[in-house]
Amino acid sequence: MTDAPTAQPDAAPALGRNDLEAYWMPFTANRQFKAAPRLLVSAKDMHYGMADGRRLLDGCSGLWCVNAGHCRDEIAEAIAAQARRMDYSTAFQMGHPAAFELADRLAELAPGDIDHAFFTNSGSESVDTALKIAIAYHHRRGQGQRQRLVGRERGYHGAGFGGMSVGGIANNRKHFGMSLGGVDHLPHTHSLEHAAFSRGQPRWGAHLAEALESIIALHDASTIAAVIVEPMAGSAGVLIPPVGYLERLREICDRTGILLIFDEVITGFGRLGASFAAEYLGIVPDIITIAKGLTNGAVPMGAVLVRKEIHDAFMSGPETLPELFHGYTYSGHPLACAAALATLDLYAKEDLFARAASLAGYFEDAVHGLKDLDHVADIRNLGLVAGIELEAAPGAPGARGYDVFLRCLEKGVLVRYTGDIIAVSPPLIIEKSQIDELFGTLGEAIEETA
Numbered sequence: 001m002t003d004a005p006t007a008q009p010d011a012a013p014a015l016g017r018n019d020l021e022a023y024w025m026p027f028t029a030n031r032q033f034k035a036a037p038r039l040l041v042s043a044k045d046m047h048y049g050m051a052d053g054r055r056l057l058d059g060c061s062g063l064w065c066v067n068a069g070h071c072r073d074e075i076a077e078a079i080a081a082q083a084r085r086m087d088y089s090t091a092f093q094m095g096h097p098a099a100f101e102l103a104d105r106l107a108e109l110a111p112g113d114i115d116h117a118f119f120t121n122s123g124s125e126s127v128d129t130a131l132k133i134a135i136a137y138h139h140r141r142g143q144g145q146r147q148r149l150v151g152r153e154r155g156y157h158g159a160g161f162g163g164m165s166v167g168g169i170a171n172n173r174k175h176f177g178m179s180l181g182g183v184d185h186l187p188h189t190h191s192l193e194h195a196a197f198s199r200g201q202p203r204w205g206a207h208l209a210e211a212l213e214s215i216i217a218l219h220d221a222s223t224i225a226a227v228i229v230e231p232m233a234g235s236a237g238v239l240i241p242p243v244g245y246l247e248r249l250r251e252i253c254d255r256t257g258i259l260l261i262f263d264e265v266i267t268g269f270g271r272l273g274a275s276f277a278a279e280y281l282g283i284v285p286d287i288i289t290i291a292k293g294l295t296n297g298a299v300p301m302g303a304v305l306v307r308k309e310i311h312d313a314f315m316s317g318p319e320t321l322p323e324l325f326h327g328y329t330y331s332g333h334p335l336a337c338a339a340a341l342a343t344l345d346l347y348a349k350e351d352l353f354a355r356a357a358s359l360a361g362y363f364e365d366a367v368h369g370l371k372d373l374d375h376v377a378d379i380r381n382l383g384l385v386a387g388i389e390l391e392a393a394p395g396a397p398g399a400r401g402y403d404v405f406l407r408c409l410e411k412g413v414l415v416r417y418t419g420d421i422i423a424v425s426p427p428l429i430i431e432k433s434q435i436d437e438l439f440g441t442l443g444e445a446i447e448e449t450a
């Protein structure tokens with residue numbers, strides 16, 4: 001694997017302040033951004049090029065999606081060829097070969113008897129689809145009273161009403177009304193007191209899965225459709241599953257007939273050093289939601305992967321009617337399928353999941369090298385993901401995270417921050433020297449922050 005050539009930014013149009021006005025940016029402090037814009041104009045392998053000519057090492061795989069690195073020729077060519085062959089194929093009552101091929105490939109990759117794929121266009125749509133499938137599955141089997149859903153504090157499951165409702169980040173919920181009824185939340189598993197500076201999975205915290213028993217005691221399992229968790233929580237600041245915790249959730253779900261959904265939008269496609277977290281951890285959920293790394297971020301696409309038994313439960317009744325009244329105009333879009341097939345080929349050809357696994361130890365040592373810096377409250381890691389939690393500056397929560405993010409940017413490294421937690425999740429093609437650069441720069445930025 002060769003390192004990236006210097007990304008040559010295209011000649012970027014000069015942007016006056018007013019030119020930025022019309023675009024209402026997502027999950028962004030719009031006024032702050034527009035006062036000092038940060039514009040990306042090109043990308044190749046491990047790097048972005050910025051409008052001002054700077055080159056940035058991408059420490060977050062875009063947004064946890066560009067697992068094979070940016071602008072890979074194989075993917076770009078597959079998308080272009082498909083765009084010329086057939087741009088769009090009606091998704092309902094018609095099909096095209098690439099969607100079937102992709103579903104097959106995903107079934108092969110998925111653990112256990114997870115062997116069917118339903119296509120969406122994003123992680124949010126995957127989550128809403130998975131929740132609907134879970135409720136409809138029980139309905140199909142004569143258990144229509146199973147409608148309750150269980151999420152987790154600090155969980156992120158996208159921005160749709162379903163994902164927001166099972167999600168557990170207050171800022172994403174509190175402005176948007178009542179959300180779905182009948183949703184309970186497990187406690188999150190993060191503890192600075194008991195598990196700070198864990199390497200890999202913390203030993204403390206498996207008992208927190210018992211909260212599901214309390215929810216069952218309150219409502220009875222016969223009213224609960226599904227539990228959804230991220231096997232490793234990304235957005236809320238990299239929360240690593242305690243040893244034994246997910247196993248316990250699996251056992252309780254097995255005993256009570258509640259479906260277990262792993263939201264693997266972030267952990268899918270090699271992030272932890274295996275195809276999915278489910279494989280990495282040796283736990284087979286009933287449903288897996290994916291997106292992001294499915295197409296290496298090149299075309300929006302998501303999918304819901306389900307066990308055979310769930311799919312088969314729908315395959316009865318009149319053959320002239322859709323078995324599931326659900327889908328999207330762009331489900332299995334030809335360009336997305338082309339991108340996904342080329343992406344899976346690339347992951348296999350370059351053995352990138354194994355590569356991530358083989359780099360994980362080096363990555364772990366490098367991030368824990370920041371342990372003794374001032375303001376560092378915790379460092380946690382799994383696979384090629386790390387979270388560095390900083391102490392909040394007095395009276396200014398989030399200010400230190402933002403300051404470190406900006407200092408890294410100035411020094412040519414892009415990291416992600418959420419409040420005062422820095423998240424690092426580089427493309428799986430990263431070289432050891434680039435891991436050094438990433439954490440060396442981050443260390444300098446932390447040292448410099450007040």
Ligand code: PXG
Pocket residue numbers: 063064121122123124125127156157158159230234235236263264265266291292416418423
């Ligand atoms: N589930 C999980 C676990 C996610 O991480 C979604 C669902 C929603 O996916 P879409 O494609 O609808 O955005 C996500 C998205 C961050 C960050 O900073 C993470 C996401 C999105 C934006 C920022 O960690 N993950």
